[in-house]
Amino acid sequence: MTSWVRDPAFARDQPFGPQTLPYGVVDAGDGPRVAVRLGDHALPLRSIAHDLGDLADLVSGSSLDPLLAATRVEWSALRARLVSLVTESSTPSGAELLPLSDVRAVLPFTVGDxxxxxxxxxxxxxxxxxxxxxxxxxxxxxxxxxxxxxxxxxxxxxxxxxxxxxxxxxxxxxxxxxxxxxxxxxxxxxxxxxxxxxxxxxxxxxxxxxxxxxxxxxxxxxxxxxxxxxxxxxxxxxxxxxxxxxxxxxxxxxxxxxxxxxxxxxxxxxxxxxxxxxxxxxxxxxxxxxxxxxxxxxxxxxxxxxxxxxxxxxxxxxxxxxxxxxxxxxxxxxxxxxxxxxxxxxxxxxxxxxxxxxxxxxxxxxxxxxxxxxxxxxxxxxxxxxxxxxxxxxx
Structure with missing residues (x-):
């Protein structure tokens, strides 16, 4: 796989390669941000908001709550867009890749029942x-x-x-x-x-x-x-x-x-x-x-x-x-x-x-x-x- 993400853990034979792309919320000392996990790194989605179009509002805040309140159509569209972005050979403008060891993961959504x-x-x-x-x-x-x-x-x-x-x-x-x-x-x-x-x-x-x-x-x-x-x-x-x-x-x-x-x-x-x-x-x-x-x-x-x-x-x-x-x-x-x-x-x-x-x-x-x-x-x-x-x- 050719990708701008230089992380050996971001591979299809590894659990957190492009086939997974789990969502979380991380804090690097500047407040919580929604992110997607790429191998042993976190990509805050606010940093690539311009590449996400009208889906950016779902993941530009401090929790997954807006994303959870969206629909299956929007969830699938966002995932497809992210898969495309992280498997490109060139780095998206503004993309910020943070080692997991440098961030604190927080509870990613407000738990209801x-x-x-x-x-x-x-x-x-x-x-x-x-x-x-x-x-x-x-x-x-x-x-x-x-x-x-x-x-x-x-x-x-x-x-x-x-x-x-x-x-x-x-x-x-x-x-x-x-x-x-x-x-x-x-x-x-x-x-x-x-x-x-x-x-x-x-x-x-x-x-x-x-x-x-x-x-x-x-x-x-x-x-x-x-x-x-x-x-x-x-x-x-x-x-x-x-x-x-x-x-x-x-x-x-x-x-x-x-x-x-x-x-x-x-x-x-x-x-x-x-x-x-x-x-x-x-x-x-x-x-x-x-x-x-x-x-x-x-x-x-x-x-x-x-x-x-x-x-x-x-x-x-x-x-x-x-x-x-x-x-x-x-x-x-x-x-x-x-x-x-x-x-x-x-x-x-x-x-x-x-x-x-x-x-x-x-x-x-x-x-x-x-x-x-x-x-x-x-x-x-x-x-x-x-x-x-x-x-x-x-x-």
């Missing part, structure tokens, strides 16, 4: 066996609908933000910092387009702008005490980390696959005319050691089915809404997407470098990465999500 699903059959069955060993691992409704719950959008943070160990009630009852702090490797979907209700599966692309990775941090001892009979609350609402860069849905056209069979026909509103499962390959690093490699293609419900379900009762989807897939797990131990599963409820220690762990300790760092297949054998990247655990504060 946040919904978290629970759509990996392997994860749900494993958790059922761990938490309810004397009952059926799947509850009767699980194969009929995408189970989900409302989260706390105010605690969604950008990748790299430290996570403070939370307090809460534990079985006993007793109160204090969690002793079973966990991760959940998930895929998140950033919504945009017009405010709508009852979005059918065939219109998902009009309302899903792009994809991020999500770490829905979980305090398992707090969750285990509070979640019956209702769903997650304090055990999950203290922090949810997302990628700093949003990979456009258009970049994942070659990654679409059918979701697995659930054993019976789906209700009509959950039927897809075309497949919306995604072949994303995740990896979870714990203090630099890869401890799991989940496959998103194993999920039992797609993003289109999740969006259809969360709006079928008349609830709206708005620009900036975020919904997450739920923990991504697979059939083998090496594909489990959280430490509750990997350690089987804390009974089977996990090898992390030269130590053994069950749950997170203060100072631990977790990084979740993912890639997908792209056109002509290229690799599409989903920006990593990272977090380091801080000690609990004294109350």
């Amino acid at each position: 946040y919904v978290d699903f629970y759509c990996s059959r392997y994860h749900a069955e494993n958790v059922g066996r761990i938490m309810r060993p004397d009952t059926e691992p799947l509850l009767p409704n699980w194969t009929h609908l995408p189970v989900g719950y409302h989260g706390r959008s105010g605690t969604v943070v950008v990748s790299g933000t430290p996570v403070e160990r939370p307090h809460g009630q534990r079985r006993g009852p007793e109160f204090g910092p969690t002793g079973r702090l966990d991760v959940e490797a998930e895929v998140g979907f950033v919504c945009g387009g017009p405010v709508s209700r009852r979005v059918p599966t065939g219109q998902a692309a009009e309302h899903i702008f792009g994809v991020v990775l999500v770490n829905d941090w979980s305090a398992r001892d707090i969750q285990g005490w509070e979640y019956q009979p209702l769903g997650p609350f304090l055990g999950k609402s203290f922090a949810t980390s997302i990628s700093a860069w949003v990979t456009p849905l258009d970049a994942l056209a070659m990654a679409r696959v059918k979701v697995p069979d659930i054993g019976h026909p789906r209700l009509p509103y959950l039927v897809e005319d075309s497949p919306w499962g995604l072949d994303l390959r995740l990896a979870i690093e714990w203090n630099g050691s890869v401890v799991s490699r989940p496959m998103f293609a194993d999920m039992s419900y797609s993003c289109a089915q999740q969006l259809a379900h969360m709006t079928v009762n008349g609830a709206t989807v708005r620009p900036g809404d975020l919904f997450a897939s739920g923990t991504v797990s697979g059939p083998s131990k090496e594909q489990r997407g959280c430490f509750l599963e990997l350690s089987w409820g804390g009974r089977e220690p996990i090898t992390v470098g030269d130590t053994e762990r069950t749950f997170l300790e203060d100072g631990d760092t977790v990084v979740i990465t993912a890639t997908a297949p792209g056109e002509d054998g290229s690799v599409v990247g989903i920006s990593p999500v990272e977090g380091t655990i801080l000690p609990a504060v004294d109350l």
